[in-house]
């Protein structure tokens with residue numbers, strides 16, 4: 458009989474409570490997918506009770522109160538419990554969390570305090586709940602101190618048998634600057650001799666040195682992490698941990714992301730009703746005040762405006778393609794100079810470009826359903842969900858051949874088994890060349906609809922990913938090395 462496994466899943470954000478980016482999708486979906494996969498997987502989610510948390514429709518009950526030691530002080534923590542589709546959810550509150558204005562801040566004096574407190578409060582919670590996890594599954598630097606602190610407490614019988622997983626969604630965000638807060642809460646730098654000096658007091662590398670298993674969010678990203686280009690200075694250290702490193706491609710929520718039932722769309726459709734996409738295109742063009750033209754290729758980005766995502770590459774690349782016919786929608790917010798670059802492009806091409814500078818989940822769905830090509834020229838892309846969502850909606854992705862884009866997009870070839878377009882160099886020229894090729898195919902309706910249908914037929918279900926996580930949990934508890942890069 459399969460063994461029962463209890464997993465505490467820690468994250469800074471989880472949809473539908475709060476979502477800033479892909480991590481919110483993952484933490485919102487994976488725990489439920491694991492539970493659905495097997496009654497033997499008892500997964501519970503733990504997130505901070507951010508001010509902006511959406512708790513409408515959830516029954517929230519006080520669950521525990523205790524203190525987290527900080528120097529000579531005791532920081533009060535209050536935990537509330539709720540349930541999301543069968544998954545128990547713990548919401549941790551305390552002054553470092555309630556005083557923060559947003560989920561993430563560029564000010565480390567806010568985030569350093571908040572996430573160190575949250576991480577330690579989550580570990581402390583285990584003293585107050587009659588439920589002992591076999592595995593703590595932490596995500597990104599915000600929950601890395603839990604893994605590090607757990608490692609330091611392995612002589613405590615309360616924690617001795619708990620294994621840990623540190624999952625990397627985005628390596629460059631290591632929590633640099635959090636060191637004073639780690640110290641204040643009694644977490645001292647790592648003594649791992651393979652860590653570069655600078656990394657010994659960064660939460661993520663500290664946890665990567667201490668954890669039992671490291672997961673990257675795609676097999677390609679797991680391989681890339683070991684190279685100077687993507688390893689962010691940790692590649693040599695990560696090579697010493699390669700026997701516990703693997704990559705698992707994330708999935709998407711196929712119920713929520715379903716063009717057949719998505720209420721945000723003007724017209725629902727599935728793979729056999731692709732012609733209906735034209736209605737969604739027309740209403741998107743009309744909503745955004747773009748000239749109504751069903752034949753013109755409609756391009757889009759739905760993204761955080763961050764140098765990682767290559768927004769600047771698209772802006773420059775489209776300028777180079779001014780002689781061709783296209784329209785482009787940019788939906789996103791982020792770094793002001795990138796927002797400005799997109800606005801400038803709209804001013805330059807007022808009847809072709811729309812700069813929608815905001816987070817708008819409703820509009821994002823209409824964009825996936827109404828545009829022809831999703832642009833993702835990311836400089837690096839650990840996994841990327843937008844390209845999978847796009848394929849599900851019959852919108853063809855065009856991305857850079859890196860990380861999860863490489864693992865999820867099959868590059869178009871004449872044999873017609875492709876699902877999108879990939880290019881290598883992170884340059885406007887390479888992007889423009891690839892887009893030119895894509896537009897040639899776009900003009901051949903038969904080949905284009907084959908590409909769309911191929912994409913819509915891919916299996917990006919969480920079930921697929923959950924099976925791999927389940928195997929990993931079992932390997933870990935059987936003290937086996939993780940299977941690399943599957």
Ligand code: ADP
Nearest residue numbers: 478479760788789815816817818821841842843
């Ligand atoms: P990352 O996690 O690096 O931000 P992903 O592609 O993994 O990128 O996930 C991004 C998710 O956030 C997708 O679900 C995408 O639709 C959504 N998203 C990004 N920007 C916006 C926006 N401005 N409005 C609505 N949804 C957005």
